[in-house]
Amino acid sequence: MPARRVARILVDSPLPQLDRLFDYAIPDQLAAEAVPGVRVKVPLRSAGRVVEGYLVEMGVDDPADRPLSDVEVVVSPVCVLPERLYRLARAVADRAAGGAGDILRLAVPKRMVRAEKAWLAADPPLAPVVSDAARARAQAVLAAYPGLEEGITTDARLALDAPPRTAHLADGPVVGEWAIVLAAGAVASLTEGRSAVIVVPDYRDQEQVLAALASFDIGDAVVRVDARQSGPERYGGYLRILAKAPCVVVGSRSAVYAPAHRVGLVALWDDGDTLLSEPLSPGVHARDAALVRQELEGTALLFAGHTRTTDVQRLVEAGWVRDLAAARRVSPRVILSATREGESRGSRVPSAAFAAAREALQTGPVLVQVARPGFAPTLVCAECRSPARCRHCGGPLRAHRRGAVPECAWCGRAAHGWTCASCGSDRVRMASSGSERTADELGRAFPGTRIIISDGAHPLTRVEARPALVVATRGAEPIADDGYRAVLLLDGDRMLQSDDLRIGESCLRWWSNAAALAAPGAPVHLVGVTGPVARALATWSQPAYARSELAERAPLKMPPTVRIAALEGTAAEVDAALTAVRSAVTDLAVDDVLGPVPVEETHTVRALVRFAYAQGRVVTAALRGAVVTAALRTRRPAKGRPPGPRNTLKVRVDVLDPEL
Structure with a gap:
C-alpha cells in the first residue's frame, strides 16, 4: 500500500493542551495547494468542530498505522507562516512558558481577501537599489561610532549610547539624531542585500525613523507596522515583508517578529520603555524576542537609547553584547x-x-x-x-x-x-x-x-x-x-x-x-x-x-540578575507547579520560592520563583507542563457528571518590576 502525505498542523487555539503539531491526512484534491506555511481548516475531534490553523511541515506516514482526519480546506494559497517565523515563535514561547499560537497571533495579521487578491495580481517587488550617494551618506553617519558599521556587517550584538541632540533632514523635518543612525544602519544592511527590522516604542519614534529613511531615498523598500493601520494596510504590508526582496520594517513591539527576507539587522530603540513589553500572553518583551531571534538567525542586533537599562548592561558585562561609544562625546x-x-x-x-x-x-x-x-x-x-x-x-x-x-x-x-x-x-x-x-x-x-x-x-x-x-x-x-x-x-x-x-x-x-x-x-x-x-x-x-x-x-537576587516567574491559581494548582519546578531543578534554594500567599478578593494564591538564566529552559518546561496538566483537568465531563474544577493556573515569566 503506498505511503500517504501527512500535514503537521498547528491549530489556532488558546488552549495550552493544543500547543503542539497535529497530524492530518491531505486528500488528493488538496495535494497541490497544501504546502507548508498556508492557512488551513481542520476538524478538531475533541471539540467536534472545524478550526483554523497553519500547515507547518509535511511528513510521510503509513496508512495502516493509525486513522487520520483529512484537512478540510486550504484557506489561502499564500504561505503566511514561513519556517523561520515558526521556529522563532516556538523558541520565544518555550522561553516564556507560553504557546506558539499566542506569539503567531501577534506576528501574523488577519487575512484580508481584497488586499490578498490585489497583492497576488501585482508584480512581485524588486530588490531595492541603494544609490552611491545613499551608501556614502550612511557610511559617513556610521563612521562617527567606531565599530558600528563593522558590527552590522559581521552580525554582532551591540549597545549604543545614542547622541542626545536633534538634526535637520535635507528638505525635511527635525528628528532625533538617533533616528538617522538607525536609518543608516538599515541602509548598510540593504547594501548587502539583507533586510532590517527597527523596533520603536510608539508612533512618535516611528515617524522620526520613517522620516530619516525617506532622506536616504531607498524607494518603496520601507514597510510600516503599527496598530494605527487598517486591516488591509497591515495585511498588505505583511505580504510585502514575506516577499523575496529585502526591505526595512519599522514598527512597534510586534514588528520584532517580522519574517523579512534575509534579515541582517534587528535594532531596538529605547528598550526601557514599557510600551515594548507585550501585555498579552505570554507577555514577552521585544528585547527578549530580539535576543532569541539573533541567536536563531544570526543577525546583527543593536540596542540604542539615551540611557542604558540594567537588562542590557547585564548582557554587556557578561560579554554577550559589545559596548559602543561615539568618537566624540556630546552631552547636554x-x-x-x-x-x-x-x-x-x-x-x-x-x-x-x-x-x-x-x-x-x-x-x-x-x-x-x-x-x-x-x-x-x-x-x-x-x-x-x-x-x-x-x-x-x-x-x-x-x-x-x-x-x-x-x-x-x-x-x-x-x-x-x-x-x-x-x-x-x-x-x-x-x-x-x-x-x-x-x-x-x-x-x-x-x-x-x-x-x-x-x-x-x-x-x-x-x-x-x-x-x-x-x-x-x-x-x-x-x-x-x-x-x-x-x-x-x-x-x-x-x-x-x-x-x-x-x-x-x-x-x-x-x-x-x-x-x-x-x-x-x-x-x-x-x-x-x-x-x-x-x-x-x-x-x-x-x-x-x-x-x-x-x-x-545581584546580592538581593532581583531582576535582571535572575529571572522571575509568577504563578497564580488555586492552592492545589500552584503547589503542583512548584513541586514540578523543584523536581526539575534540584539545586533550587529555599528562598528562591516566595509564597504562595492569598490574593485579595479572590480564591487564588500567588507565588514567585526566582531562577538563574542557565536554569531557564528546565524551569519554563516544568511550568508549561504544569499549565497543560491543570488545563487537562478541565475537560468537558461525560453526560450526567458534574463539571470538574475550573482551570485558573496562570504563569508569567520575566515579570515586570511594577507588577512585583
Whole structure:
C-alpha cells in the first residue's frame, strides 16, 4: 500500500493542551495547494468542530498505522507562516512558558481577501537599489561610532549610547539624531542585500525613523507596522515583508517578529520603555524576542537609547553584547536646580530655573516636563491630608479646573457634598499639579507667552521655533525646530516616590529623553532632585548608573540578575507547579520560592520563583507542563457528571518590576 502525505498542523487555539503539531491526512484534491506555511481548516475531534490553523511541515506516514482526519480546506494559497517565523515563535514561547499560537497571533495579521487578491495580481517587488550617494551618506553617519558599521556587517550584538541632540533632514523635518543612525544602519544592511527590522516604542519614534529613511531615498523598500493601520494596510504590508526582496520594517513591539527576507539587522530603540513589553500572553518583551531571534538567525542586533537599562548592561558585562561609544562625546548642559536661601522649600520652579526660562523665551520655545496630565490629578482632605476617595467605588478624586466639583478618576461620578471619612471635613486640597494646572500657573507667571500642552489628551509631535512654553508629560514631549532653548524637569522628587523597583532607572530615562531635545548649549534644569540619579543625569553617565544598579540587585537576587516567574491559581494548582519546578531543578534554594500567599478578593494564591538564566529552559518546561496538566483537568465531563474544577493556573515569566 503506498505511503500517504501527512500535514503537521498547528491549530489556532488558546488552549495550552493544543500547543503542539497535529497530524492530518491531505486528500488528493488538496495535494497541490497544501504546502507548508498556508492557512488551513481542520476538524478538531475533541471539540467536534472545524478550526483554523497553519500547515507547518509535511511528513510521510503509513496508512495502516493509525486513522487520520483529512484537512478540510486550504484557506489561502499564500504561505503566511514561513519556517523561520515558526521556529522563532516556538523558541520565544518555550522561553516564556507560553504557546506558539499566542506569539503567531501577534506576528501574523488577519487575512484580508481584497488586499490578498490585489497583492497576488501585482508584480512581485524588486530588490531595492541603494544609490552611491545613499551608501556614502550612511557610511559617513556610521563612521562617527567606531565599530558600528563593522558590527552590522559581521552580525554582532551591540549597545549604543545614542547622541542626545536633534538634526535637520535635507528638505525635511527635525528628528532625533538617533533616528538617522538607525536609518543608516538599515541602509548598510540593504547594501548587502539583507533586510532590517527597527523596533520603536510608539508612533512618535516611528515617524522620526520613517522620516530619516525617506532622506536616504531607498524607494518603496520601507514597510510600516503599527496598530494605527487598517486591516488591509497591515495585511498588505505583511505580504510585502514575506516577499523575496529585502526591505526595512519599522514598527512597534510586534514588528520584532517580522519574517523579512534575509534579515541582517534587528535594532531596538529605547528598550526601557514599557510600551515594548507585550501585555498579552505570554507577555514577552521585544528585547527578549530580539535576543532569541539573533541567536536563531544570526543577525546583527543593536540596542540604542539615551540611557542604558540594567537588562542590557547585564548582557554587556557578561560579554554577550559589545559596548559602543561615539568618537566624540556630546552631552547636554544639565543643571541641578534647587531652592536658594530665602525661597520657599515648596517652590515648584526655583529662581535659577525661572530666570533661565525667562531668558530662553526671548529666542525660542522652553520645554517644561511634568509628572502627570490633567489639572489636579489627586486631591486630599484640606484638614487631615487623607486621600479624597469616591463614596461609590473608592476611586481617587480629581479636579479638571480650579473651583470645579471633584470627579472620580475611576467611575467619573461628580462628588457633590463630599465629606472626609477620617475627620468629616468637606474641603479638599490639590495634592499634585498636572499639565493643565502647570500651564495655568505658568501662564500667570509669564503673561503674553504662548502656552502649549502636550499629553495623552492633547498629543503633539512638533512645535515651531517661536517662543512658547511647552508643558508636556513624560514621554509626550514634542520635538522643537532648532531645539528647545531651555528644558525644565519638574516633579522629579514626586516621580522618584513611585512604587516601582526600577523607578530610578525610569526617571533617568524620562529626563534623558527630554534633555536630548534641548538645543546645543541650552540649559537643562532638574528641579529639586539630588542623589545618584541626579548625578548620572548631570554627568551624562547613564551606563555607570546601570552598572551600580546591577551591582546592588545581584546580592538581593532581583531582576535582571535572575529571572522571575509568577504563578497564580488555586492552592492545589500552584503547589503542583512548584513541586514540578523543584523536581526539575534540584539545586533550587529555599528562598528562591516566595509564597504562595492569598490574593485579595479572590480564591487564588500567588507565588514567585526566582531562577538563574542557565536554569531557564528546565524551569519554563516544568511550568508549561504544569499549565497543560491543570488545563487537562478541565475537560468537558461525560453526560450526567458534574463539571470538574475550573482551570485558573496562570504563569508569567520575566515579570515586570511594577507588577512585583
